[in-house]
Amino acid sequence: MTAILRTSNMKELLKQNIRKHIVLSENETEEFCDLFEQKSIQKKGFLLREGEVCKFEGFVTKGLFRVYHIDQNGFEQILYFAVENWWITDIDSFCNETPSQLYIEALEDSEVLVITKINKEFSYANLPKIEKLFRVMTQKTHVALQRRMIDNLSKTAESRYIEFREKYPHIIQRLSNIQIAAYLGITNVFLSNIRKKIALKK
Amino acid sequence: MTAILRTSNMKELLKQNIRKHIVLSENETEEFCDLFEQKSIQKKGFLLREGEVCKFEGFVTKGLFRVYHIDQNGFEQILYFAVENWWITDIDSFCNETPSQLYIEALEDSEVLVITKINKEFSYANLPKIEKLFRVMTQKTHVALQRRMIDNLSKTAESRYIEFREKYPHIIQRLSNIQIAAYLGITNVFLSNIRKKIALKK
DNA sequence: CGAAAACATTAAACTAGTTTAATAAATTAG
DNA sequence: CTAATTTATTAAACTAGTTTAATGTTTTCG
Numbered sequence: 175m176t177a178i179l180r181t182s183n184m185k186e187l188l189k190q191n192i193r194k195h196i197v198l199s200e201n202e203t204e205e206f207c208d209l210f211e212q213k214s215i216q217k218k219g220f221l222l223r224e225g226e227v228c229k230f231e232g233f234v235t236k237g238l239f240r241v242y243h244i245d246q247n248g249f250e251q252i253l254y255f256a257v258e259n260w261w262i263t264d265i266d267s268f269c270n271e272t273p274s275q276l277y278i279e280a281l282e283d284s285e286v287l288v289i290t291k292i293n294k295e296f297s298y299a300n301l302p303k304i305e306k307l308f309r310v311m312t313q314k315t316h317v318a319l320q321r322r323m324i325d326n327l328s329k330t331a332e333s334r335y336i337e338f339r340e341k342y343p344h345i346i347q348r349l350s351n352i353q354i355a356a357y358l359g360i361t362n363v364f365l366s367n368i369r370k371k372i373a374l375k376k
Numbered sequence: 377m378t379a380i381l382r383t384s385n386m387k388e389l390l391k392q393n394i395r396k397h398i399v400l401s402e403n404e405t406e407e408f409c410d411l412f413e414q415k416s417i418q419k420k421g422f423l424l425r426e427g428e429v430c431k432f433e434g435f436v437t438k439g440l441f442r443v444y445h446i447d448q449n450g451f452e453q454i455l456y457f458a459v460e461n462w463w464i465t466d467i468d469s470f471c472n473e474t475p476s477q478l479y480i481e482a483l484e485d486s487e488v489l490v491i492t493k494i495n496k497e498f499s500y501a502n503l504p505k506i507e508k509l510f511r512v513m514t515q516k517t518h519v520a521l522q523r524r525m526i527d528n529l530s531k532t533a534e535s536r537y538i539e540f541r542e543k544y545p546h547i548i549q550r551l552s553n554i555q556i557a558a559y560l561g562i563t564n565v566f567l568s569n570i571r572k573k574i575a576l577k578k
Numbered sequence: 579c580g581a582a583a584a585c586a587t588t589a590a591a592c593t594a595g596t597t598t599a600a601t602a603a604a605t606t607a608g
Numbered sequence: 609c610t611a612a613t614t615t616a617t618t619a620a621a622c623t624a625g626t627t628t629a630a631t632g633t634t635t636t637c638g
Contacts (some may be wrong), residue, residue, distance in 0.1 A: 183407060196495060197573050201554060213598070227575065231481065243526050243529075245526075245530035245531075246530075247530075249530065251529040251530050253525065253526065265518060265519055265522065266519045266522060266523065266591085267517060268514055269425045269516075269519065270519075275526070298508070302504050302507070305504070305508050305511055306500070306507050308511055309507055309508075309510055309511035309514060312466060312511060312514045312515050312518055313514050314471075315473050315518060316467060316471075316514055316518040317467055317468045317471065319518065319522065320455065320467065320468060320521065321468065322452060322457065322525070323455065323521060323524070323525060323528075324445050326525075326528060326561075327453040327528075327561045328445065328446075328447035328448075328449075328451065328453050329447075330624075331624080331625070332624095341436065346416075350584085350585065350586090351585075351586065352584090352586090353516070359528075359529045360624095360625065360626090360631095361625075361626060361627080362585085362586075362587095363586095363625090363626075363627080363628095364624085364625050364626070365586095365587090366586060366587055366588080367587090367588090367625090368588090369586090370587080370588085373398075459622065505601080505632090521636065529580090532594075532595095533594080533595070534594095552614085552616090553615075554614090554615070554616090560593095562595065562596090563595075563596060563597080564615085564616075564617095565595090565596075565598095565616095565617085566594085566595050566596070566618095568616060568617055568618080569617090569618090571616090571617090572617080572618085
């Protein structure tokens with residue numbers, strides 16, 4: 175009983191999120207959201223590992239994930255974090271059905287609503303507005319990545335850190351400095367130097 | 377007469393490009409392509425400047441553009457190049473109708489087919505498959521940018537240069553080293569060192 | 579609770595990439 | 609065709625960020 179109530183609360187989050195992007199009737203929303211299935215992932219558990227084909231798109235209702243890549247030298251680069259109300263997938267692997275180069279790992283005990291590729295394709299065919307939903311969402315994600323690309327090319331690690339702190343204060347407090355450094359594209363040693371320098375300025 | 381023939385050749389390129397992404401009837405293709413208008417931009421001319429709202433989406437049929445940002449220190453970062461068969465816009469400014477942070481400049485005498493935001497919205501409403509077209513295209517662009525982001529975080533300038541040369545040999549030969557360096561995120565002085573180092577290895 | 583593991587900080591030597599400036603070569607425009 | 613501008617190269621001093629390693633702190637978990 176409790177579990178059922180909790181699941182419907184999570185679907186409520188999803189419905190709210192969809193409404194932020196497009197206008198859908200109550201029936202359409204219901205029909206689409208019914209295609210999602212709830213998954214619990216414990217801290218340090220993986221939703222996806224390198225080499226697997228990503229067969230889902232997920233909507234985080236609880237917890238925190240990191241999406242990262244491990245390079246030839248064994249260093250981790252974090253593409254993005256996903257907390258409540260964020261979507262996660264490896265769009266490259268999902269669209270092209272190729273082995274993923276990414277890991278998606280829970281940094282806290284987490285809950286995700288996932289839709290399979292088959293059900294997503296089904297929605298595209300049956301609910302034309304879902305096509306619009308994902309067009310709009312992909313556009314927004316792309317805009318965010320484009321801004322980050324410009325920042326990475328033009329700003330120092332220090333200002334990237336300061337801006338990340340300002341933009342995501344609620345996320346940063348849930349992250350270790352190791353994770354923050356891997357997102358900023360620097361070592362945790364250098365992040366420590368930056369933090370000291372900032373602290374001294376005050 | 378010549379001009380008309382040339383325009384229809386360019387529309388042919390556009391039609392071929394659309395077919396690569398989705399399946400459309402001949403009528404639908406025709407109807408959509410008729411919404412595009414041809415524009416000629418001379419070398420060193422601008423399709424968009426910082427501060428302007430980007431009101432178009434463009435398809436390059438001839439020439440070469442660079443899409444770049446100028447940072448606080450006056451340095452240029454190139455987001456991407458666009459040659460024949462590539463699309464160009466500032467998706468951020470276009471979608472949000474906010475002033476652009478980007479310049480789009482022709483590096484050669486160029487031709488573009490442009491569609492206005494109004495006509496694009498019109499297509500979304502009247503030709504549902506156009507929604508799919510742009511969802512699919514945005515996904516592909518996003519995948520490419522995501523791969524580039526990972527490369528920029530994990531690889532040295534030297535291997536980024538080598539891989540750029542391998543991936544776009546036909547584009548690189550039309551670019552000065554200054555442009556290539558601005559794309560790789562390094563100075564042209566350092567690019568010169570890299571080129572020397574590579575030449576000595578052989 | 580206590581041991582082990584993960585995390586944050588500091589220092590010091592190092593390197594990838596920048597800066598400035600000078601020179602030669604190639605393009606462009608009148 | 610020639611002058612002016614842009615481009616490519618080189619050198620040398622410099623800096624943002626890395627590497628390695630040591631130390632103390634915090635978190636995890638049996």
